[in-house]
Amino acid sequence: xxxxxxxxxxxxxxxxxxxxxxxxxxxxxxxxxxxxxxxxxxxxxxxxxxxxxxxxxxxxxxxxxxxxxxxxxxxxxxxxxxxxxxxxxxxxxxxxxxxxxxxxxxxxxxxxxxxxxxxxxxxxxxxxxxxxxxxxxxxxxxxxxxxxxxxxxxxxxxxxxxxxxxxxxxxxxxxxxxxxxxxxxxxxxxxxxxxxxxxxxxxxxxxxxxxxxxxxxxxxxxxxxxxxxxxxxxxxxxxxxxxxxxxxxxxxxxxxxxxxxxxxxxxxxxxxxxxxxxxxxxxxxxxxxxxxxxxxxxxxxxxxxxxxxxxxxxxxxxxxxxxxxxxxxxxxxxxxxxxxxxxxxxxxxxxxxxxxxxxxxxxxxxxxxxxxxxxxxxxxxxxxxxxxxxxxxxxxxxxxxxxxxxxxxxxxxxxxxxxxxxxxxxxxxxxxxxxxxxxxxxxxxxxxxx
Ligand code: NAD
Numbered sequence: 001x002x003x004x005x006x007x008x009x010x011x012x013x014x015x016x017x018x019x020x021x022x023x024x025x026x027x028x029x030x031x032x033x034x035x036x037x038x039x040x041x042x043x044x045x046x047x048x049x050x051x052x053x054x055x056x057x058x059x060x061x062x063x064x065x066x067x068x069x070x071x072x073x074x075x076x077x078x079x080x081x082x083x084x085x086x087x088x089x090x091x092x093x094x095x096x097x098x099x100x101x102x103x104x105x106x107x108x109x110x111x112x113x114x115x116x117x118x119x120x121x122x123x124x125x126x127x128x129x130x131x132x133x134x135x136x137x138x139x140x141x142x143x144x145x146x147x148x149x150x151x152x153x154x155x156x157x158x159x160x161x162x163x164x165x166x167x168x169x170x171x172x173x174x175x176x177x178x179x180x181x182x183x184x185x186x187x188x189x190x191x192x193x194x195x196x197x198x199x200x201x202x203x204x205x206x207x208x209x210x211x212x213x214x215x216x217x218x219x220x221x222x223x224x225x226x227x228x229x230x231x232x233x234x235x236x237x238x239x240x241x242x243x244x245x246x247x248x249x250x251x252x253x254x255x256x257x258x259x260x261x262x263x264x265x266x267x268x269x270x271x272x273x274x275x276x277x278x279x280x281x282x283x284x285x286x287x288x289x290x291x292x293x294x295x296x297x298x299x300x301x302x303x304x305x306x307x308x309x310x311x312x313x314x315x316x317x318x319x320x321x322x323x324x325x326x327x328x329x330x331x332x333x334x335x336x337x338x339x340x341x342x343x344x345x346x347x348x349x350x351x352x353x354x355x356x357x358x359x360x361x362x363x364x365x366x367x368x369x370x371x372x373x374x375x376x377x378x379x380x381x382x383x384x385x386x387x388x389x390x391x392x393x394x395x396x397x398x399x400x401x402x403x404x405x406x407x408x409x410x411x412x413x414x415x416x417x418x419x420x421x422x423x424x425x426x427x428x429x430x431x432x433x434x435x436x437x438x439x440x441x442x443x444x445x446x447x448x449x450x
Contacts, residue, residue: 001182003027004077006070006102008035010048010257010323011119011149012083014156017054020063022185027065029073031101039066047322047349050157070102071109079179080106083119083149092264094123103130113140115175119149121202121262123269127195131171143175146195148202153256154320165189169198203269206262207280212247213254214283217290220250220426230426231408250426252380252406253290256317257325260287291331294406294425298336301402301423302375306340309399311374313367314381314407315347315354322349324357328406329380333358346370348385368393375400382407391418 001024005016008030020026030036035045042059044052058064067073074080084098099120106116116134118127127144134142146169151159166183168190170176176192183190193201220230230250238245254260263284270277302308317327324330329345336343337360345354346364354363364370367389371377377394379386386409395401395418403415405424415422 001025001078002076003079003081003182004029004073005081005083006030006073007082007084007098007120008032008039008066009083009085010046010153010156011151012081013039013044013055014048014051014151014160015081015083015119015149016064017051017058018157018160019182020058020061021054023063024182025063026058027067027073027077029067029070031068033068036066036068047320048153048156049320054157070105071111074106074109074111074114077111077114079117079182080114081117081119081147086120086122086261086265088261088264091268092261093268094121094261094265096122096126099126099130103133107134107137110138113138113142115143115145115178117145117147117179118199119147121148121258121265122146122199123265124196124200124203127169127199128171143170143172144195145170145175145179146198147179148198150202150205152318153323154318161186163188165191167191167193167198167201169193169195171195203262203266206259207266207283209247210254210259210263210287211279211283213259214286216248216250217253217425218286221293223250223426229412249408251290251408251424252294252328253287255326255328257323260326290425291328291335294328294404295332295335297423297425298376298378298404299339301404301421302341302400305336308341308375309373310336310341310343311364311367311370311372311377311398312336312343312345312361313347313370313377313379313386314383315345315350315358316381319381319383320349322347322351322353324350327380329358332378332380333361337361344370344372344374347381348383368397372397374398376402376404379403379405379407379409382409386410391415391420395419 003019003024003026005012005026006029008028016026016028038045042056044055082099082102084102086094086096089095127146131142131144148167150163166188168176168179180190216234223230223233234248237243238248263280267277267280312333315329316322316324333343344362344364346367347354352363367386371394401420403420403422408424412422
């Protein structure tokens with residue numbers, strides 16, 4: 001098919017490069033002229049495994065092109081994808097300015113009516129409004145199909161090509177079928193639903209996962225009070241097939257470009273319809289406290305932050321991406337600096353750009369370099385590279401050998417073996433309370449070695 005993808009960010013560029021690799025001819029439109037110039041040279045402006053190679057291949061074969069001209073991009077397209085950003089506005093609502101700009105552009109440039117596939121995350125009912133606007137203003141029969149995207153940054157290409165499911169929401173069966181054909185050779189489950197359902201599935205998926213993360217974090221705080229390690233709780237419940245092991249890692253809470261804004265937007269949609277988002281609000285509140293809670297743990301370990309050196313391992317909101325949107329580091333690094341700490345940061349993907357985002361930090365060349373002279377190493381992102389660091393070497397270069405693991409990526413045993421002290425949310429941040437009086441009658445459990 002001839003495809004036009006409007007918006008060359010994490011979702012748009014990944015989708016475009018993946019679809020070009022499947023034999024489609026794809027034109028990407030982006031309003032950012034600098035980005036388009038770079039992409040024409042094959043330079044991908046963000047770190048996402050595999051995307052650079054797919055873009056290079058698409059450029060080489062001519063199946064992938066880039067332009068700032070909407071009219072040029074949509075002229076011959078069978079399907080037009082909208083993949084522009086939908087950030088939260090000040091009230092938490094999804095800001096649809098970019099989507100509106102694209103739709104106004106389509107109206108203005110007047111190509112023959114098209115099937116418009118909305119991959120951007122938009123509130124329930126948005127597609128209805130876009131379709132009637134396009135039809136009313138052009139007098140032509142446009143179709144708007146919702147096809148929300150579930151890819152995760154860090155594994156965007158793999159997720160796009162091998163999704164758990166593909167959701168297609170259309171008012172017109174013919175338009176829905178045309179989009180379904182695009183994915184026929186993906187051999188993945190395809191759910192055909194109505195447009196509003198498709199739009200809502202996306203928000204509910206992220207809302208559900210956010211609630212799960214906040215629940216395990218709330219339990220993590222309780223674990224500290226009763227002297228239990230939340231990691232063992234996660235393992236113990238995660239093996240239950242009704243629960244499953246994912247999204248049960250307690251720590252710094254959720255961040256990134258999607259969860260915070262999508263939870264906020266879902267809450268605002270509830271409110272607009274007079275519904276009460278009690279559990280979603282609770283999840284949001286619990287999440288908002290995670291970073292402060294972590295800083296409390298840091299202060300317990302390094303009471304005198306003024307003049308102390310602190311190493312930060314990981315800046316991006318999750319591993320395998322350089323995306324800093326709503327990353328915990330954005331709050332934690334300045335808070336440390338405010339207390340007078342000297343901060344040495346290391347992130348495998350953010351690299352030298354860290355100096356611009358975090359003025360005053362020392363940008364280290366390696367995890368060991370970051371740890372030099374530090375009174376604590378704070379793990380803010382669970383990059384797999386950190387698992388291979390020689391912890392004994394880390395201990396040698398530090399001023400005080402303390403690791404504070406905000407992501408629960410290390411086993412306490414392995415850290416202790418290297419002579420380092422291990423602190424982490426959900427495990428003994430506070431002194432253990434006296435045993436319950438009934439303890440003597442309770443069954444005895446194996447003791448943990450850590
Ligand atoms: P992004 O900010 O990385 O990219 C958006 C791109 O759109 C930018 O390149 C921007 O220049 C371009 N753009 C903005 N307005 C434009 C216009 N009028 N015309 C042409 N181009 C325009 O955003 P993203 O992370 O790719 O997210 C896009 C959408 O996908 C959002 O709705 C997001 O919620 C959703 N989503 C994101 C992810 C993710 O992991 N990032 C996953 C699933 C869904």
